[in-house]
Amino acid sequence: MTIRMLLWVQVVFSFVAIPKWGTGQDANKLPDATSSVSTETTAPLSDGRGLKLNEVQLIGTHNSYHIRPDAVAKRVIASTAAREADAIEYSHRPLLEQLDALSMRHFELDLYIDPDGTRYHSPSMWKLAKQLSSDIPDWPHESAMKQPGVKILHSPDFDYRSTVATFREALELFRDWSNQHPRHVPIFLLLELKSDSFSPWTKPLPWKEIDIEQLEKEILAVIPRDKLLAPDDLRGNEATLREAVRNKGWPTLESQRGKFVFLLDNEGAERNILLGKSETLAGRLLFASVSADHPAAAWMKRNDPVSQFEEIQKLVKQGFLVRTRADADTVQARSKDQSRSQKAIESGAQLISTDFPEPDSRFSDYHVILPFPFESP
Numbered sequence: 001m002t003i004r005m006l007l008w009v010q011v012v013f014s015f016v017a018i019p020k021w022g023t024g025q026d027a028n029k030l031p032d033a034t035s036s037v038s039t040e041t042t043a044p045l046s047d048g049r050g051l052k053l054n055e056v057q058l059i060g061t062h063n064s065y066h067i068r069p070d071a072v073a074k075r076v077i078a079s080t081a082a083r084e085a086d087a088i089e090y091s092h093r094p095l096l097e098q099l100d101a102l103s104m105r106h107f108e109l110d111l112y113i114d115p116d117g118t119r120y121h122s123p124s125m126w127k128l129a130k131q132l133s134s135d136i137p138d139w140p141h142e143s144a145m146k147q148p149g150v151k152i153l154h155s156p157d158f159d160y161r162s163t164v165a166t167f168r169e170a171l172e173l174f175r176d177w178s179n180q181h182p183r184h185v186p187i188f189l190l191l192e193l194k195s196d197s198f199s200p201w202t203k204p205l206p207w208k209e210i211d212i213e214q215l216e217k218e219i220l221a222v223i224p225r226d227k228l229l230a231p232d233d234l235r236g237n238e239a240t241l242r243e244a245v246r247n248k249g250w251p252t253l254e255s256q257r258g259k260f261v262f263l264l265d266n267e268g269a270e271r272n273i274l275l276g277k278s279e280t281l282a283g284r285l286l287f288a289s290v291s292a293d294h295p296a297a298a299w300m301k302r303n304d305p306v307s308q309f310e311e312i313q314k315l316v317k318q319g320f321l322v323r324t325r326a327d328a329d330t331v332q333a334r335s336k337d338q339s340r341s342q343k344a345i346e347s348g349a350q351l352i353s354t355d356f357p358e359p360d361s362r363f364s365d366y367h368v369i370l371p372f373p374f375e376s377p
Helices: 071-080 083-088 093-098 126-129 169-178 207-220 231-235 241-247 269-274 308-319 331-335 338-349
Strands: 001-007 008-009 054-061 106-112 187-193 260-264 286-288 299-301 321-324 353-354 373-375
Touching: 008 331, 054 126, 071 083, 071 126, 093 169, 106 169, 106 353, 169 187, 169 207, 187 207, 207 269, 231 241, 260 269, 269 286, 308 321, 308 338, 321 338, 338 373
Parallel strands: 054 106, 054 353, 106 187, 187 260, 260 286, 299 321, 321 353
Antiparallel strands: 008 054
16 A cells, blocks of 8 residues: 655756646646656656655645634734734644645644643633633643643644644654554654743743753654664764765665654754754754754755745755745735745755645635655555
């Protein structure tokens, strides 16, 4: 039994224009995806054998857990920040449905530390909705949010709805799915460690070294070490990650099937903490987004494929992994504008995030797919 992967080969030394796509196109009518790779063009391949991880592109979801605010929360947000209210007006399917029905293979989770389980179990907008006896969707996470541990949400009190409440629960979902699909394409998990809040009532705790260490312990408590591609694995006998990427490159797709890759989204204080003990991330589980000349350079975040198009192409040609965003703030979906998503694909960035892996009929039939998906176990 195979699943249709939204995966295609990107030959990094020669980029070609890609036809417009993704506006209601039937995936079953895409071009034959079993031809061999060409050194002069972008081409599909049947099973990915021989490809390295930096030679594939994956569509994934931005804020993969997110459910748009209910009517009560939206009214309050819109009363003071109308643009923000529009920007967060998107929802994703539960993680397992994204894996199965949409074939997503990279995800983004926003994480807040909550060591005593007291900060996020009673969102202000949820309490207001109950006081008003408003007819809004249920919020089933109160019990889970009362447990100590790392929580998943976009913003306390206001944009609090998610398909999964805790990091532990998400890890277990991914692990169990992986065990049932042991030859899956590696799953990339982008983690943003959050400590900010627009809420005057809830003040998140800042991430410290001990918190990041505990985060990595939690990962290992759920996912065995041999199912991870970590910085030490990529670096091998090279002195730095950058030298490993430039000298030997990323491992093959085939060798990494069934594994997970954890990436740190932050590029500020939290990244500095992650790099604090080792500028090459020795002993760490997460890769960091750094400059191309940094010893830890292996992947980097370049979220705007329009203004950063040439930079992304340059980084990809140098062997680095790059994450970019096909859309942002629901703008492209509302205007049915594929130009940014097309630039994302043409840039060669390997990890392309979207809020719309499928259309939202409230806006348009805008969604993001790859032009050459191929069958892969």
